[in-house]
Amino acid sequence: MSLEKLKLSKRLTATMTELGYLAPKEIQSRCISRILGGQDVIAIAPEGAGKTTTYVLTTLMKLKFTTDEAPKFLILAPNEERIDEIVEKFYQLSKNRDLRIIGLRASGSMEEEIGELVDGKDIVVATPNRARAIYLKLALNLNRIQTLIIDDAEEIIKQGMQTPVRELAESCGKVQHMIFSTVEHQKLYDMIENFMNEDYAVIEVDELENDTVDTLDLFVYHVPNFTTKINLLNHLLLDKEVFQKVVIFVNTKLTAQKLASHLFSKNKEEIAVLNPLFYDDFGYEDIEDFKDNSLSRVLIIARENTNDIDLSAIPFVFQFELPNEKEQFLNHLLKHEENEETVILTFATDLELPMVKKIEQAVGKRMDILALPEDVSIYNSTTDKKKKVNKEEDQTDISRGGAFHQKKESNAKTFNYGGGEKAKMTMKMKKK
Structure with a gap:
């Protein structure tokens, strides 16, 4: 034209x-x-x-x-x-x-x-x-x-x-x-x-002008808020057979400590923080120590003041928060021989979607969208405040709120992970 x-x-x-x-x-x-x-x-x-x-x-x-x-x-x-x-x-x-x-x-x-x-x-x-x-x-x-x-x-x-x-x-x-x-x-x-x-x-206009970059498998969950992110993460991590070693990226050390306190744990060493903010919190100074400890399953890493991280041999990387600069995300996306089986799962709210778009522009391809599992609690501040005031439900159910987005019929399902390979295959299913 x-x-x-x-x-x-x-x-x-x-x-x-x-x-x-x-x-x-x-x-x-x-x-x-x-x-x-x-x-x-x-x-x-x-x-x-x-x-x-x-x-x-x-x-x-x-x-x-x-x-x-x-x-x-x-x-x-x-x-x-x-x-x-x-x-x-x-x-x-x-x-x-x-x-x-x-x-x-x-x-x-x-x-x-x-x-x-x-x-x-x-x-x-x-x-x-x-x-x-x-x-x-x-x-x-x-x-x-x-x-x-x-x-x-x-x-x-x-x-x-x-x-x-x-x-x-x-x-x-x-x-x-x-x-x-x-x-x-x-x-x-x-x-x-x-x-x-x-x-x-x-x-x-949904154009991608850049050449496609050979990256790890990229998936994104669209979630309404921070509390729902925690609910979703806890839901996924319940499957210990699949998520045996997981790294979770957040933006600050304070968020890392907060997240660690909200994740379930069967033993002290299961949830760890890299360079924890408080001396009495369990963590590591080197990611290699986390890899070597069979009792530690989840390592939370704050991006601030963190040098390059070797993610080889880590099968699942969660981007719990998106950084302010896309380069901080792109550092861990490139595929090479040591990490080619790694899957990256991103949790993005509405306010974080612009950064998702920037990342997609940079790599020249879209992240595959995953539907939220049906039994994940979707937190709604207005609904849940009313529940709390009226005491209509038990306090342990405080995070269950109204639906964030109405699911299409094709997405009305709960993923069932039966093993590592099966999980990866399921993760690669695009939103219908």
């Missing part, structure tokens, strides 16, 4: 060509006509898929240069670095350094930003918190907003900024909405459901 098919202005088409864009990316070819037609859009695509360019081009196409003081476009982004990138992209594609655009940054002077807004701006790029703060000072006029754009929605949700997003959206009134995210999950819809127009389109 050529750039001309996007039906951009000749000026924008020429600028794109000069910048080396010879053909539109999939997200652009599927979104731009809908956006220019006025439809609300939720666009789900990985990093580097062209999401920013998509809404910058459509904004420039719709922008009518006037001297009106009130802004026409409000773009919400998670942090100052992202704001700078967006503003620069507008300058790059418009080739107009006098473009009436402003980035509202928490570290800047609010008085200066208010002064610039009073002078007149067409496009406002801001974090939700900063935009809300200036709006409450009656300095951000939302009465003329035509389009509200939420960029990196998954990161905005991760930082807990859903409330200011909803308040700003409601204050904008009847406008076009564009939502851009790397992942689609329930928390995203919880944030936007009250202000999206009914005929919105969900456009998902």
Whole structure:
């Protein structure tokens, strides 16, 4: 598909060509006509898929240069670095350094930003918190907003900024909405459901541009919260015939200690921590000692201040938490002669799914999704609090809550592990 098919202005088409864009990316070819037609859009695509360019081009196409003081476009982004990138992209594609655009940054002077807004701006790029703060000072006029754009929605949700997003959206009134995210999950819809127009389109681009890397077998469980992760881990580890030697990665030593205290143990040496935080907790200073001790079955490793770990001869590696940097995960993925039988099982909440996507992009393939076993307790904070207050159930059943996701009929089963080889074969069954 050529750039001309996007039906951009000749000026924008020429600028794109000069910048080396010879053909539109999939997200652009599927979104731009809908956006220019006025439809609300939720666009789900990985990093580097062209999401920013998509809404910058459509904004420039719709922008009518006037001297009106009130802004026409409000773009919400998670942090100052992202704001700078967006503003620069507008300058790059418009080739107009006098473009009436402003980035509202928490570290800047609010008085200066208010002064610039009073002078007149067409496009406002801001974090939700900063935009809300200036709006409450009656300095951000939302009465003329035509389009509200939420960029990196998954990161905005991760930082807990859903409330200011909803308040700003409601204050904008009847406008076009564009939502851009790397992942689609329930928390995203919880944030936007009250202000999206009914005929919105969900456009998902699931492209993997990197060459496939030869990795260990990768599987992922999608779980709602930390407590359910613990319930799932305990459920799996009950099968001692299969999970004879297990390494579990978490992010901090404090989490390692907390997790160790919540895992069942028949003897003191069964659950160990690498370099434990407290002197009276059982653990090892070297993973080789864990491998040599037949009584030790589970080793919990905190990523912080931990050097390279030799995972050879460890059949199962659990990624209980996902790191902030994908490189910390990728260090243990490559397949070689000593670890080729190792299986990696990842537990990911909605907030961790963006990191799952980044890892998949890096290795050029998807993790196989495993359905939660039916008899795993799914913790629901609201439901379980009511149970606790009313004392309707025994305290030992406090972790059983409402279902996280309704299971498809094909997933309504409990995995039955009968041996090491059988377990690995079962683990490799993809979600139907």
